[in-house]
Amino acid sequence: AQSVTQLGSHVSVSEGALVLLRCNYSSSVPPYLFWYVQYPNQGLQLLLKYTTGATLVKGINGFEAEFKKSETSFHLTKPSAHMSDAAEYFCAVTESDSWGKLQFGAGTQVVVTP
Amino acid sequence: SAVISQKPSRDICQRGTSLTIQCQVDSQVTMMFWYRQQPGQSLTLIATANQGSEATYESGFVIDKFPISRPNLTFSTLTVSNMSPEDSSIYLCSVFGDRATGELFFGEGSRLTVL
Numbered sequence: 001a002q003s004v005t006q007l008g009s010h011v012s013v014s015e016g017a018l019v020l021l022r023c024n025y026s027s028s029v030p031p032y033l034f035w036y037v038q039y040p041n042q043g044l045q046l047l048l049k050y051t052t053g054a055t056l057v058k059g060i061n062g063f064e065a066e067f068k069k070s071e072t073s074f075h076l077t078k079p080s081a082h083m084s085d086a087a088e089y090f091c092a093v094t095e096s097d098s099w100g101k102l103q104f105g106a107g108t109q110v111v112v113t114p
Numbered sequence: 115s116a117v118i119s120q121k122p123s124r125d126i127c128q129r130g131t132s133l134t135i136q137c138q139v140d141s142q143v144t145m146m147f148w149y150r151q152q153p154g155q156s157l158t159l160i161a162t163a164n165q166g167s168e169a170t171y172e173s174g175f176v177i178d179k180f181p182i183s184r185p186n187l188t189f190s191t192l193t194v195s196n197m198s199p200e201d202s203s204i205y206l207c208s209v210f211g212d213r214a215t216g217e218l219f220f221g222e223g224s225r226l227t228v229l
Contacts, residue, residue: 032216043206043222044157051215090156094216100147101172102218104156 002027002093006105014113019063019078021108023091026072033074034092034102035065044090050074061085086112116141116209118221126227132195135224137207142187147218148180151204160205163190197228 007022025031035047048059055067061084065076074091088109092102117140127133137146148160161171161182169182183191194201204223211219 034217036220041225044220046211046217046219049212049215049217096216099213099216100145100162100210100218101159102157102216104158106156 002031002095002098002103004091004093004103004105006089006091006108008108009106010109010111012111012113013081015083016080019076019081019085019110021076021089021091021110023065023074023076023105024072025074025091025093027093027095029095029097031093031095033065033067034094035059035063035074035076036090036092036104038088038090038107040087047076047089081110081112083112083114086110115211115219116143118207118209118219120205120207120221120224122224123222124225124227126229127197128229129198131197132193133197133226134191134193135205135207135226137190137192137221139188139209143209144187145210146184146190147208148182148190148192149206149208149220151206151223153202157206160192194226197226199228202226202228 003026005024033050036044050067058064063078088107090107091105119138121136146163149157151157160175161169163169163182163184165184181193204225206223207221208218211217
């Protein structure tokens with residue numbers, strides 16, 4: 001069975017500061033991992049994904065995440081926060097035997113202060 | 115990526131009534147997925163809708179409460195039956211963005227408020 005834990009339901013960062021959102025997963029098989037962003041009153045948009053290969057993946061809007069198997073983690077980072085990064089971020093995992101069924105974390109609300 | 119249109123985008127409903135949400139995709143897809151996002155919570159898969167067969171429901175969701183239709187490869191509906199305030203949620207339709215990786219592409223969602 002797969003599961004996702006996001007540490008911190010709310011994160012406040014200053015504009016220009018590092019954004020770090022933590023995600024840990026559990027999976028019985030090699031997982032496929034995703035980060036989605038949800039802006040207010042909108043649907044979900046894919047930021048980035050890890051499937052196989054390079055463990056550091058780059059996504060849209062300057063975000064990147066690193067898959068660390070030994071730590072079962074997939075933390076999301078962005079070197080410098082912009083006001084437009086204010087949104088809710090979801091980490092998700094799926095396995096090859098449950099295609100279409102994404103297991104989402106509880107989400108982290110990011111607030112960016114001037 | 116696919117373009118997914120959902121109707122209604124939002125609605126306010128009375129307790130005990132039913133509402134049907136429509137999902138239209140701009141390309142033919144075999145599988146469509148319905149998710150629910152309750153207020154302040156994460157997303158949960160309700161069911162998978164395959165064209166030409168009965169929908170497959172996840173644990174905790176039943177067909178009588180959430181009947182789904184899938185009449186063709188570009189369209190699906192989800193009905194929320196006999197609504198109660200606990201059904202107030204965002205309901206999202208999704209399709210594969212990348213079938214090889216299980217990545218999903220989501221519509222804008224339908225925000226239902228039940229009074």
